[in-house]
Amino acid sequence: MAAELELGFELNGTAVRCGAEPHWTLLRVLRDGIGQTDVKYGCGEGVCGACTVLLDGTAVSSCLLFAPQVAGRRVETVAGLGSPEEMHPLQREFVERGGVQCGFCTPGMVLGGLEAVALDLCGSPEEIRHSLSGNICRCTGYRGIVESVAAYASLPPTDRG
Amino acid sequence: MSVVEQPALRVVGRELVRHDAVEKVTGRTRYAADVEQPRRLHAALRRSDVAHGRLRRVDVTPALAVPGVVGAYTAADVPNNVLWAPVPGQLPGTGAERSRANMLAEDVVRFDGEPIALVAAETEDAAAAGVEAVVVEIDPLPVLDDPLRSLDEDVPVLHEGGNLLASWEFEEGDVDAALVGAAAVVDRTHRCQAVDHAYLETEAGTAWIDADGVVVVRASTQVVEHHRTLARFLGVEDNRVRVIAPYVGGGFGGKEDLTVEPYLAFVAHRTRRPVRMTWSRQESLRARAKRHPAVMHYVTAADAGGRLVAQDIDLVLDGGAYAQLSAAVLLWSAMSSMGPYRCANVRVRARVVYTNNTPSSAMRGFGAQQVAFAYENQMDALAAALGIDPLALRRRNFIEAGDTLATGQVIPTHVALPELTAAVEERLGELPQPSGPARKVGRGYACNLQSYGFNVWMGDWSSAWVGLEADGGLTIRIGVPDIGAGQASSLVQIAAEVVGVEPERIVIHIGDSTLTPLTGRTSSSRQLYMSGNAVLEAAERLADDLRGVAAMVLEVDADAVELAAGEARAGEDALPLAAAYAACIARSVPVQQLATFHAPTGPRWEARPDWRGRIVPDFAYSCHGVEVEVDTETGRVQILRYVAAHDVGRAINPQSVRGQIEGGATMGIGQALYERVVFEDARNVTRKLANYLVPTAVEAPEIETIVLESGEGLGPFHSRGVGEPPVSPPAPAIAAALRDATGATFTATPFAPERVLATLAAHGVGR
Ligand code: FES
Numbered sequence A: 001m002a003a004e005l006e007l008g009f010e011l012n013g014t015a016v017r018c019g020a021e022p023h024w025t026l027l028r029v030l031r032d033g034i035g036q037t038d039v040k041y042g043c044g045e046g047v048c049g050a051c052t053v054l055l056d057g058t059a060v061s062s063c064l065l066f067a068p069q070v071a072g073r074r075v076e077t078v079a080g081l082g083s084p085e086e087m088h089p090l091q092r093e094f095v096e097r098g099g100v101q102c103g104f105c106t107p108g109m110v111l112g113g114l115e116a117v118a119l120d121l122c123g124s125p126e127e128i129r130h131s132l133s134g135n136i137c138r139c140t141g142y143r144g145i146v147e148s149v150a151a152y153a154s155l156p157p158t159d160r161g
Numbered sequence B: 001m002s003v004v005e006q007p008a009l010r011v012v013g014r015e016l017v018r019h020d021a022v023e024k025v026t027g028r029t030r031y032a033a034d035v036e037q038p039r040r041l042h043a044a045l046r047r048s049d050v051a052h053g054r055l056r057r058v059d060v061t062p063a064l065a066v067p068g069v070v071g072a073y074t075a076a077d078v079p080n081n082v083l084w085a086p087v088p089g090q091l092p093g094t095g096a097e098r099s100r101a102n103m104l105a106e107d108v109v110r111f112d113g114e115p116i117a118l119v120a121a122e123t124e125d126a127a128a129a130g131v132e133a134v135v136v137e138i139d140p141l142p143v144l145d146d147p148l149r150s151l152d153e154d155v156p157v158l159h160e161g162g163n164l165l166a167s168w169e170f171e172e173g174d175v176d177a178a179l180v181g182a183a184a185v186v187d188r189t190h191r192c193q194a195v196d197h198a199y200l201e202t203e204a205g206t207a208w209i210d211a212d213g214v215v216v217v218r219a220s221t222q223v224v225e226h227h228r229t230l231a232r233f234l235g236v237e238d239n240r241v242r243v244i245a246p247y248v249g250g251g252f253g254g255k256e257d258l259t260v261e262p263y264l265a266f267v268a269h270r271t272r273r274p275v276r277m278t279w280s281r282q283e284s285l286r287a288r289a290k291r292h293p294a295v296m297h298y299v300t301a302a303d304a305g306g307r308l309v310a311q312d313i314d315l316v317l318d319g320g321a322y323a324q325l326s327a328a329v330l331l332w333s334a335m336s337s338m339g340p341y342r343c344a345n346v347r348v349r350a351r352v353v354y355t356n357n358t359p360s361s362a363m364r365g366f367g368a369q370q371v372a373f374a375y376e377n378q379m380d381a382l383a384a385a386l387g388i389d390p391l392a393l394r395r396r397n398f399i400e401a402g403d404t405l406a407t408g409q410v411i412p413t414h415v416a417l418p419e420l421t422a423a424v425e426e427r428l429g430e431l432p433q434p435s436g437p438a439r440k441v442g443r444g445y446a447c448n449l450q451s452y453g454f455n456v457w458m459g460d461w462s463s464a465w466v467g468l469e470a471d472g473g474l475t476i477r478i479g480v481p482d483i484g485a486g487q488a489s490s491l492v493q494i495a496a497e498v499v500g501v502e503p504e505r506i507v508i509h510i511g512d513s514t515l516t517p518l519t520g521r522t523s524s525s526r527q528l529y530m531s532g533n534a535v536l537e538a539a540e541r542l543a544d545d546l547r548g549v550a551a552m553v554l555e556v557d558a559d560a561v562e563l564a565a566g567e568a569r570a571g572e573d574a575l576p577l578a579a580a581y582a583a584c585i586a587r588s589v590p591v592q593q594l595a596t597f598h599a600p601t602g603p604r605w606e607a608r609p610d611w612r613g614r615i616v617p618d619f620a621y622s623c624h625g626v627e628v629e630v631d632t633e634t635g636r637v638q639i640l641r642y643v644a645a646h647d648v649g650r651a652i653n654p655q656s657v658r659g660q661i662e663g664g665a666t667m668g669i670g671q672a673l674y675e676r677v678v679f680e681d682a683r684n685v686t687r688k689l690a691n692y693l694v695p696t697a698v699e700a701p702e703i704e705t706i707v708l709e710s711g712e713g714l715g716p717f718h719s720r721g722v723g724e725p726p727v728s729p730p731a732p733a734i735a736a737a738l739r740d741a742t743g744a745t746f747t748a749t750p751f752a753p754e755r756v757l758a759t760l761a762a763h764g765v766g767r
């Protein structure tokens, strides 16, 4: 079955094209159309944040966007931030401070944290917690996550990757 | 803090970075739904919209007409659609001696969301359209939604053999006589709601047929040994099905029962094509098993000195529509229902019953969680009645190693509750002032016991394979599913400690029912205990051989050889492990070991009141303390401080241990304050995550953890299980803090604002 849409956008710095149906969400385009499986499905309601991506630099729930809305835009996922050999500084904080258990919330949480720091919404642990309230973690109790974001936010801007 | 001085170790006890965390944070981990396969089908389920009814007609022909649909199936297509399991402990004449598990509904549907038909299609959209097209006609039957009415005469009978799913009873001493002479008697009923696991990863998996014709199911599961159950559904031999558990996106007991696996196995077997199935969050909330709602009637009595003289306990758990693990959960409730307290006169009557509500089954704490709310609430009320400090009252009654519980279970290891309660009390210090005139602050404590490991008549075992590589690296093969708690990385740390290989040079292969040695399920806080001991034994055997060979090469005594940092060292001389490998091969000494750890075994418990004996290997203990502020105008409860102290025996990886305590306590807090699965006429109406309030970073308080290392556990390096214990104390601790703040008694979770206001009004508290 030929797809109705031929979609082009930038994904983690590379131009991609893929077929999609207009009713597909960006989440589905990324996971099933392109195989970008580091973006997670957790609810499809815009509640859990597992599907978070950066769209032109802004954190969005990819389960709430439809395929046509991303044409020509810039999408970043956690896999584009760093690799196991060369982690992004925020990824390193998550690993070292117990911000990761099952890891299913982690891609969305890292991107949410990154945006919170970029928007300077990390002045205190309370502010960080509010900034991350769109991302659910069922495993950690959040302490390790909040500390990771705080540690990253305290880095000089030149060291933030 | 530690009770006894622990020997210093090189790798165990260090906050090592978890190897899986690096893969996860960079998005590399391939979870159950993250693999691509050519020509793969998509499978989806048609579920019942009726909570109880007779299936008049199920017609899949219209689904087959939908473009892209490859197959549509009903119960009649499944080789063995119904599997029967014995109900442990059930006695003839009490209730049914076996319970049913259906792959697809046949004749009768018993809960809203029960799978009726299965559709496989070329695309997800076609599968969804096919599911819609299936014609289902159901004649509704009266529903049974109240577990307290399940055993009445005039209610629908949901299963062959009646509505009593399982029961356990035991009695010790003379409860009635003791109640007469008691100085204080507290008689209360405590209630817990249905709770969803709400792991972030919904149920998902893929299946295919491999080159040997074996059905392979790769799914998000806590149990690879389900390959046997799947084989039975398909009518093939056990070794014709293989289950692979990739890293799991959260389990908490909810992936201990089968979810997507039977449907995947069936479609792959039937069509010979790869297939994928993912349950939506809404399906997961609607139809997958919950934590048992419980109604717990306690009569607890003490003498004037605050010593418990009687506990008379009646438990009714709502098992929902199918048995699943209810009988075992009930056993855990019953055996834990007296709490960590001595009492000579105990009567426990525990029953789990069928209703048309969503089935209940395993969830972190496994039946011991609900009763902790009841027994600790009772202790608090007793303390108030006697005018004794709540912790002082508990300290007068704590069990100790060597004590025998009313079940006949002997407490095998140190009970660190005196140390734990003292540590929490000391940490909390002064209670702060309320932040406003309508607000009140209070403090509460709760203790608990939670067994780790299976019941002793299961003959529990776990196997592990450890092998040295030619270049001095190490490989571990072990069937354990890793559900996020660091199960795999803790095993790496144990092997690294013993064999002396650096952790980053160890690769661990987990979770495969065919290719890795079997370990049993990741549940009951048992994997560190069981699989940790198996890895320890395999690693020790390998290390003994390596030391022996190195001693020959270095011409020293084997005792003089130490394995560390990738070398076998004796004083100044060292042999790299790669050279030790070569030396072993040259001398026909094995460089690989397979070891099996067997838990203690004992006779099967029978549900006779006079049965006595050991039920589980051991318990873990904890004490939590909480300070809350409650707004008497809005009913909102705010946690000001939360301290959780646990005796973990020995922390293999302190970061993983802390993570379990923080995450478990937060889950318990969610259940205490926010989370609730709501049923209306047995229909589960909590079908959106937006309506199921899992704590976010805003609601979750900072958990201050106190890790006590008593060196007394039965696990490797004297560790204890830590996965489940932290989830139980939050609800009773918060209830105690609310009572301390307001004088009102809270006997039902969750303490949501409307319930808090109603409870305060009933106690005449307010402005
Ligand atoms: S999957 Fe998008 S917010 Fe949950």
Ligand code: FES
Pocket (backbone or CB within 6 Å): A099, A100, A101, A102, A103, A104, A105, A106, A136, A137, A138, A139, A140, B200, B249, B250, B484
């Ligand atoms: S680590 Fe499991 S949901 Fe966050």
